Ligand SMILES: *[C@@H]1O[C@H](CO)[C@@H](O)[C@H](O)[C@H]1NC(C)=O
């Protein structure tokens with residue numbers, strides 16, 4: 141399971157192998173899987189199917205919201221970009237990537253879904269896409 145876990149937000153910056161951040165986020169991830177009733181097989185299926193938005197069910201989207209809430213980035217349905225930038229740039233591993241982080245968060249913060257879970261999910265997907273755009277250019 142551990143090897144399959146994608147640390148969604150950090151993954152956007154290739155830093156999910158970093159142990160300190162990884163452990164903290166894995167804990168949040170476990171807690172949120174439990175709270176939203178996402179099963180290991182559902183998460184596994186989503187990850188192995190290439191992380192496509194069309195493959196995500198509502199529970200999975202709510203798991204993203206749960207994770208953002210626990211990191212203080214999402215409150216009452218509103219994404220806090222300031223906090224998200226703070227959280228991400230506070231990690232020592234993110235040193236030197238502050239500009240990338242700000243650009244992607246600011247580029248993704250206005251994503252809106254049909255409900256709060258969908259909004260959190262769209263923002264997450266946007267951050268991941270930002271990474272692939274950057275790598276392909
Ligand atoms: C998760 O499952 C439990 C037990 O079936 C249920 O009581 C709870 O409401 C569910 N939570 C969500 C978020 O679906």
Ligand SMILES: *[C@@H]1O[C@H](CO)[C@@H](O)[C@H](O)[C@H]1NC(C)=O
Nearest residue numbers: 215218220221222223224226
């Ligand atoms: C967003 O986060 C910042 C930094 O943690 C905090 O100062 C601010 O009050 C938050 N804004 C909202 C609307 O919660």
